[in-house]
Amino acid sequence: MRKFFLTVAYKGTAYHGWQKQPNAVSVQEKIETSLSTLLQTETAILGSGRTDTGVHATAQVFQLELPNDIDISQIVYRLNKLLPHDIAVSDYKEVNEDTHARFDAVSRSYEYHINTKKNAFTQDLSYYFTHSLDVPLMNEAAESMKAFTDFESFSKVKTDVNTFNCEIFEAIWKPHNELLVFHVSANRFLRGMVRTIVGTLLEVGLHNLTVEGFKNIIESKDRKAAGRSVPAHGLFLTSVKYPQKIYKAD
The missing domain is CATH 3.30.70.660 (Pseudouridine synthase I, catalytic domain, C-terminal subdomain)
Structure with missing residues (x-):
């Protein structure tokens, strides 16, 4: 497995914040649902932190683990095709295995x-x-x-x-x-x-x-x-x- 940090922008107007929660639509949920469809397996991500209902982001970061044989660039391209118009992944970087999107932020x-x-x-x-x-x-x-x-x-x-x-x-x-x-x-x-x-x-x-x-x-x-x-x-x-x-x- 390889770990990546992806940068995502979103307009928060339609969402109950970043973090996935029951009975509410969140940005994290939309990304996880799209990734699960692409990878044909339940896929979870972890964000650098929360944003509240209605708050926007131009550069939120989340971590994603992928099998070694999967091309991250293709995943990002296809993910953007699936995501709604108000969520867009703009960048990705491979990181060390023990890196944590939330706790390693400075x-x-x-x-x-x-x-x-x-x-x-x-x-x-x-x-x-x-x-x-x-x-x-x-x-x-x-x-x-x-x-x-x-x-x-x-x-x-x-x-x-x-x-x-x-x-x-x-x-x-x-x-x-x-x-x-x-x-x-x-x-x-x-x-x-x-x-x-x-x-x-x-x-x-x-x-x-x-x-x-x-x-x-x-x-x-x-x-x-x-x-x-x-x-x-x-x-x-x-x-x-x-x-x-x-x-x-x-």
Whole structure:
């Protein structure tokens, strides 16, 4: 058997997130069903992590094991033929046998898209928000997160994690024409973390919360102190990175 990491993009609008679950349509389920049809045997995959209902991805990663005599390039070509229009596999790399798509990731990156003008074509792909925002102040608050490690204040309350510690590498708002995009990268993220960070930073941008107040929320470790969770449809998983040593030489 050979193990591969495949990169997949999907529009999450029609799905109850990445992870397979009973009585709900997920991205993982669609991929596994298509692979099982192609390979004529029950086939399971493992993703780098969850995305919630309605969240999108431009570069989710999942692992797949295949018999040695199967051509991965043909599998990817035929898989894309079977998958629905809103799921597309874009790349694949062979990895070492003991590599794990979730546990070996060293960083993950997300973007949150806010549309400042109504757009008929991006209503499922960005959050339409018309209030004026103080972006430099939001960036000052976002930058301050790098000094913290415990982000319990931004986590969903009912979660089974052993630690709320995360290391944030990047957190910055950047304008892209009519879009205002929040870029954030970390070694790991808690459930609901990015959407709650964005909701709280919007309060800073509206001058309803100071930068010091933002820091105090983090220090409080209290989800009730943080802002609301913004809608899922503005969020994209954009990158999952791994150490180079996991990849097999071409």
